[in-house]
Amino acid sequence: MRALRRFLTRLRNLAARRCDDERLKEEMEEHLALQTAENIRAGLPPAEARRQALLKFGAVEAIREDYRAEQRILFVETLVQDLRYGLRTLRKAPGFAAVAVLTLALGVGATTAVFSVLDGVVLRPLPYPHPEQLVSVGVSPAALDPSLRGMAPEDYFVFRDQSRTFQDIGIYAETDTDRDVNVTGFTEPERVHALNVTHGVLSVLGIPPLLGRIFSPSDDSPGAPPTAILTYAYWQRKFSANPAAVGKTIIVDGVGRQVIGVTPRSFRFLDMQDLAVILPLQLDRNKTFLGGFSYFGIARLTPGSTLAQASADVARMLPITLNAFPPSPGLSVESLRKARFTPSLLPLKQDIVGNVGTLLWVLMGSMGIVLLIACANVANLLLARTEGRQRELALRAALGASRGRIAVQLLTESAILGLLGSIFGLVLASAGLRFLVALAPSSLPRIRDIGVNLPVLYFALGMTLFSSFLFGLIPVLKHAGVRAGVPESDRTLGLSRERHRSRNLLVTLQVALALVLLICSGLMIRTFRALTQVDPGFLRPAGLQTFRIAIPESDVPDDAGVPHVEQRIQDKLANIPGVSSAGFSSAVPMDGDNRLDNVFAADRAYASGVLPPLRHLLFVSPGYFHTLGIPLIAGRDLTWADTYNRVPVALISENFAREYWGTPAAALGKRIRIATNDDWRQIIGVVGNVRDDGMDKPARTDVYWPALLEKFRSQPLRVQRYATFVVRSPLAGSSSFVKQIRQAVWSVDANLPLASVYTMNYFYTLSMARTSLTLVMLGIAGAMALLLGTVGLSGVIAYSVSLRTREIGIRMALGAQRRDVMRLVLGEGMFLILVGLAIGLAGSLALTRFLSSLLFGVSATDPLTFACVAVLLTLVALAACYIPARRAMRVDPVAALQHD
């Protein structure tokens, strides 16, 4: 309280710039007069009396200092003083200030931009209440493919009813076929993203609706009146944000559904993009059979439960599930048991963010290195500058400035540089961020939530303080201890070995750090090259236009009629001028389709209850392979006759053929099927492998079926109502071509909206998006490191040359040739470079393994990359030394010797 009042008084004094010096002076005068009078009374002569009085009073100046200190906030005043002084000195050296601020701005900007991404994607908690309680629930068939995870309705029913660790659980369908719906009845038909959820999903997330209500158990019970929830964006777009939308009916895939609610604006379902409508997933407990696997689960843990407890809980319930429901036709409980389903629970955030954390931390680390290099550069600049200010510092010390006071002054100047640097850095960061977000539109989860926000500002501030301290400390350590006294002459000072050593050390460090970053970029370049050289299994993706349509039952009620509509569309497409061929399939390579199933072969013996390996299933039209350029290796393509006559045939990929029958030709005529009560299907052709999971993953084994099937997977008739069409044309991707395609489709059925209109190249580049992002970012980091490092090196050598002008002059006077001088200077530079390279190579060997999960086709310690980058860096660095070396060569011996 007392301290506070004192502080406030002083603050007032500071503001009023009041100083009671007058009053003190008067009081002191009076005090001395009284004491002198007293002394005189005691018998001293007047002069001596006055002297004694002064002695007794003490050091007037010190007391005055104390007195002033009592009146003011000393810290603030010195700070203001230092700031003013610092700004003045910087203004006197605009070139130095500009270079230092720009260098720092680059470092802080790059670090901050990447940090905002890291923060938004990895660090920030999910936007739901108590996000730590949210888990993604799945089960994995450990014996078949542990990388698969999903949930089945039977799991959902058992987990919901019998769990001891879940507050609530819900499942949702995310398979591509179920995600898009046709919304009709407004203006033109539209195909939008939809999500099917059980009532628990939205309540688990804990976000209340903006309008209306969320699903209740009655919405997802079988036979309940159809309902729907709109997302904010869709409600805005379709209903112009009219609250009366709740209660209206929309037609989704031909079914009228009552709108019961609207989600709030900030609501995101996990990382799903462009979600328009949320529909209740009506599961019928009495029609549930074991063996479904195409759902995903999310749950909220009871407070206090851990993930491990929940996993144990699920492990306890899995056997209960197997006994609670009958198996799907063609499956036995025994075979499901042999598949060894095991719990696969993840924190929800990990499920969303995935392994992108590694990538972002690598980028963060590389930007951190750039910042370090920038700091080293500024430190070197400051060192050189402080050396030039030797006289000034010595003078200040002589006038009584303490070591600490000089240190604070120097640090304040660094902090001014740091602050200016980070202000520009933040500007750079927000620009860089826009670039980053544009660069990685969908390959990064949660990318749209990224921005320069409070944590990012804190980070930038922290980085600023950290780096100002870092580069400010080095000159302080070197110079704050300067002794009072006449400084030695400038020339000898500069040559002082010790001072030179710290500059050399900084430059060596810069070279080493730059080498690390360049090697990382080099490895990414090699990775990218390796990826682009992988044969995707199809030809020229840029010339392939793809789009999806769905033919709802309301449009074509008869299943058998669907392929006819699809063929008519395919033929219309093929007739567009310039189109060489067209086809359709249930999925195209790399679109994320993941329809897997166990495929039995007739000539293989399977132990009872053991399921055969999973294969990727596709349903294709005749002409699909030809359009994509997937080579037919053996046998023949499908025909429309096969399709309409429901001939039991199939094609398989080459790797599948080789795995089972040795050669593609040997596979022809063999028979396969999916469920034990299906018809066997004869293999009529073998086609080339396709890299479905991206260029860096091995090709999956594929099985291609006709688009119309009889007695398939225990169904009497199966058609492909969802189809992705592929059209090969040199015009693919142009808007006029898309318009032609739309007209072709609508000439067959005007109710069919087109969705996911992309060229094949889109999927191809998307599959490499992470690599390209890493490549670009590391390339930027490497380029900045190279630039800053060489500028730093060049500066140090130039400085050294300027200090050695006299020495060089003497050497030349004694007969040294220009070549010798050149060798002398380059030799000095070369030494620094080589030491830096050695440290950098050692560092790279230690650090590049963090990159290994991002590499493809190149080892993390690839000798070729290491060697090439080292040579490149040496050449660039030598070139940087060449500039000062040339100046050294032009030294005029006479002028150099006459100089001072």
Place this chain on the structure above:
Amino acid sequence: MAKQKTDVRQGTLALMVLKTLEVLGPLHGYGIARRIERISGDLLAVNQGTLYPVLLRLEQENAIASDWGASENNRRARFYRLTREGRKRLRAETEGWEQTAAIIGRFFEVKAEDFS
């Protein structure tokens, strides 16, 4: 360490100032210095001047107030007097000081065997 020593001395000095003003009523700086000097022996003998920053501080803390007045030799001098706040503080600090003194005193009386 050196700084801490000053603080302790400033604290004692402040207490002495307050006590002096309580006993003697309004007084100018020189008068306070003389009183303290006479009673405390040589605590203030070296630097009488250090009193003035302490007076300023006490005034800022509202423990004392000051006005211009005429000194013995009829010159303008600043007279300090105790405020209500200062009286309260003096009482509290005297108590605290006595307590501390008593405790310290007891500790110095203790002999080795008392600890065993």
